[in-house]
Amino acid sequence: MSEHPDCALVRRGYEAFGNGDMETMSTLLTADAIHHVPGSNPLSGHHKGRENVLDLYRRLGEETKGTFQVDLESVLADGRGHVMSFHTVRADRGDRGIEIRQGLFFTIIGHKITDIDQCTADIDEEDVFWS
Template sequence: MAEHQNVARIRDGYAAFAKGDFATLNELFAEDLVWHVGGRNQLTKDYRGRDEVYGFFGRLLELTEGSFHLDLHTVFADDEHGVALVATSASRGGKSVRINEAHVYHLRDGKVTEFWDASTDEYALDELLG
């Protein structure tokens, strides 16, 4: 069975994020994207629109001293939904975390319209970010 096109699009999005390739991310993210960041840390909120989401990415990299990294394990997707299983790692001030997460996407016409993550240890990232 052929891979759904949204699997490749999401996988390509992770590669683009790792390279800071915003042109590719613009092709993946809807302009009215909503990015939900849970937890109880200084970055917790709903980010609306690509510019706010990109600002969140920048702040996350700044707070983690450039160490934030996503190790993509697998992606599942259909026309309207996607799930990526990842390992997130980051360091700050001599402390490090590695957390398994599921990233959940809503898609419309091949573009991500909404994002959530489900973490195996959300408090670890909260403690790291403050």
């Protein structure tokens, strides 16, 4: 069985992110893409527009001095332009470390990502880590 094209798109995004390839990432997002980050920390909120989303991704690396890693576990599609992914994040920031499960809910239109809703296993833990 071949993988659904929407799942393949999300996997390409994870691979580009893992390689720090923001050029490829930019080709996967619409100009008006939004990434929603939960919680009450400096990274929380609605990052609107391709460049702001890419800036968020760059900041994850900068804030953790390159230790931010994502291990993709699974990618699921509904065949109607929605994909869910599940992964584990590991990172260090100052004297803090984090290992936490997260999920992303993608909306895909015209073979590009338009919206990303981020979910986490523990919002409070993430707020402490990023604050």
